[in-house]
Amino acid sequence: MQRGPGEVSVRPYLIVLSCLLSAACARQPDDEAIRAAITAGAASIEAHRAKDVLDLATDDFVGNDGVDRAGLANIVRAQLLGANTIGVRIGSVTVELHGERAVARFDADITDSSGRWIADRATTLHFETGWRREGRAWRCYNAKWSDDRS
Template structure:
């Protein structure tokens, strides 16, 4: 009986959705992997329709920027530092540092840039969507 109760609890835990912060962290990790795997569509799946970034960048401009970088660089690297997540209901702010690299595929990247990034996220129909981003060198 105790074994059955334990298995039932494990089954319920496995079926439950992760906490909002854990889901957000997983989404950011998936975006990082999609950048490195050169999958702009996977990145854009997590970007809100009304996205706004530095310099007036909108969602389409972000998508174009990704495509240009993927065409210009055989290898893309995206390394992000620890995430500082602040949740406020169905909104979140995530701060982190990022090192972006690109190159011809040789051992040493041709270009690299370090950034401090602040992003804004909101829950839309149960999914986190990136709706704003600011970055500086």
Template sequence: MNGSRKIFLLSAALLACVVMLAACHRTPDEERIRAAITATAQAAEAGSASGVGESLSEDFDGNAGEMDRRRLMAMVGLLKLRGESVGVLLGPVSVEPRGERMVATFTVTLSSGGRLLPDRLGVYRVTSGWRKEGGDWRCYTASWERSI
């Protein structure tokens, strides 16, 4: 075997190892969903309507028609315009695969310094459905009920 062929084979083997290691270090889907939930909570606290909408699918359905993506984003935007804030405290997030989709459950505590949401403050138990759109996980459905 000549020297250039050895270098080529060694380079190809090294490249294959790098690709395999990179594939092993890809963030697990469950972790990506937890990160999306955390980012959404942070966006709500910051009053970022677009940040809240980022992880929601276009056809998001909240509480069986009570809240869609547009209405949820508008509510966050209205809070910011009124100078009100919402506090969001997440409990542990559990993520389970369901075929090609995922279901995430968690508790969330909503607190606020404003008057727009006083009847909605409290602790909620949330169940959310996630599906892959392109390469990203998007929440397409969620249901919540007040637990305290």
């Protein structure tokens, strides 16, 4: 069947749409989902989007020295307000899966152009984080972090 000028075959578009939908619906492996969440958190810090960082933490989050989610919110907001430019480079992330929970360990090289957040403008933080599945997402429910001086 010949097409007239301006007529487009729908079939190739349906094939492409079908491939995109199947890829979007495919479930990401758990370890990759956790790594993606950590990467998204780093990008959110660099973009000064505190809400996006906090969306990764559960309501019952606990961090260093008993810092809860509200305390984490205060820390993140205060640091983002004072820093002009923050850079975060995540190193290799190891993930240990334990059913609906996981432990992720990684280092983050952090730079702060203002010198307010990080006194010497650069540091490496070592993280050990606990994650659990909530619905289809993985969220951080605990975290321990230390720097090279601790």
